Amino acid sequence: MEGTIRCSANYVPLTLISFLQRSAIVYGDRASIVYGNVSYTWRQTLQRCTKLASAIFQLGVSRGDVVAALAPNIPAVYELHFGVPMSGAILSTLNTRHDSSMISLLLKHSEAKILFVDYQFLHIAKGAIDIMFKTNTNLPLLVLILECADNASHSHGITLNKASSGILEYEDLIAKGDLQFEVRKPNDEWDPISLNYTSGTTSNPKGVIYSHRGAYLNALAAVLLNEMRSLPVCLWCVPMFHCNGWCLTWGVAAQGGTNVCQRSVTAKGIFDNISRHKVTHMGGAPIVLNIIVNSPSHVKKPLPSKVAVMTGGATPPPEILFKMEELGFSVTHSYGLTETYGPGTICVWKPEWDILPQDAQAKIKSRQGVNHLCIDELDIKDPVTMKSVPADAKTIGEVMFRGNTVMNGYLKDLKATEEAFEGGWFCSGDLGVKHPDGYIELMDRSKDIIISGGENISTMELEAVIFSHPAVLDAAVVGRPDDYWGETPCAFVKLKEGCSATEQEIIQFCLNHLPRYMAPRTVVFEDLPKTSTGKTQKNVLKEKAKAMGSLSKNTSRL
């Protein structure tokens, strides 16, 4: 249109570095991070991140290089979320559950120039470096993060012989950094800010590239989704290495909130931190909610006020949602993938649902909902015709997203990127239905759905029923290969402490609540293997079910 000029006055690449710079002014004296006895203000956080950025730059890291981190939810990881992009580099936070061999693969894949490593994971990092050394791969520089000063007694006696180890130390690096360093904002908002590897539930982790623009929008969406007003107090239960803490690392800075860090997630730590710091918000996969509701009564403390909890990463069983509300938490359910910067949908709550019985409310809340404000479109489509499925709560299709908070692509895997974006939508690989009110509900991952005698069986639907059995703590269902049926449902169940149930009881319970073909034919009682993002490793269970062999060979046809 005539009369317009696009210039730096009105068009600046979106970057969330500005969130920190603003918070240091508006909330300068307020707590930004607390961790045990250590705390920082937003002014200090800006100063420390600026010095960190300058130190990274001085180490020869160029714009666009990857800087990796292997650490739990400690202050340093929070600072790296700003310090690394402020140096112009790309942050790759690695999953702390990986072993040395996987870490070496990811470091090689990302060509990381530096690896920041928490003392607790130093042996994993050193193991990874040894593997890389033997295969003549370029090695990243190691920077060791010791326990913060006031918590130092817990550093398990690790000290550094700085002269001989060749390993740098995090606090030394910050001390040497230049406070006058000119922060390197992105030239283009499409420039990568972070590289997040997927959880590796279905295959090897894929390197998902986030842009400054996408992260900026998803961080704002996260603030809205969590209904965060200014000065929230956020307890970190979501690993910051997972989708950058669902982008809340940056979102909390936007609102000048306090980040309550904790090295590990325990029921005691959660309740203690909530009452000590008057926590207002937290997030966590359903496994975290499970820890909370099943914690012993001497650990549970009354909440000082309502705590808003965002859950996602796996389907939260209605039973758990119901019990969380009883304890005084207010739970919001979100769904997404690493490829959608974490949260992509939200089960927006409507006031008219408040009058429903609590179990009915929990059932509604366990639906995955609608797209959040910053992702343009969400749909369920037939992946072959790309036509939308009818909103009849019955027809199954693939969940697809489109918008500015979908990844740039998979690092060094153009073929996988092209496949993911086939048809002009991001194809999630998740199957679901659309309800008449437009809310979506996941039925399964396309790789997990069981096809038994030609019938589709949603493992999620079956798991929700098993979960509602009073003796069950955790459950997962996979297909057991079968010569006659193709597959039969096989349930892996962990019982609550002090409770008992037999295979036949679980099967009968399912028969009471579901059509006959959906009930499991096999029930195995054992601990379920989890990824560090709280998902059950169904690939491990599928292997076990496969090893059991076909049921139809062993028994007469049912």
Ligand SMILES: Nc1ncnc2c1ncn2[C@@H]1O[C@H](COP(=O)(O)OP(=O)(O)OP(=O)(O)O)[C@@H](O)[C@H]1O
């Ligand atoms: N609220 C939710 N309800 C049900 N499932 C969810 C929810 N949120 C996330 N998921 C599941 O998690 C998946 C995304 O997980 P993530 O991106 O962490 O890696 P992954 O898909 O587990 O790993 P990989 O792609 O390497 O197998 C989604 O595709 C979906 O299957």
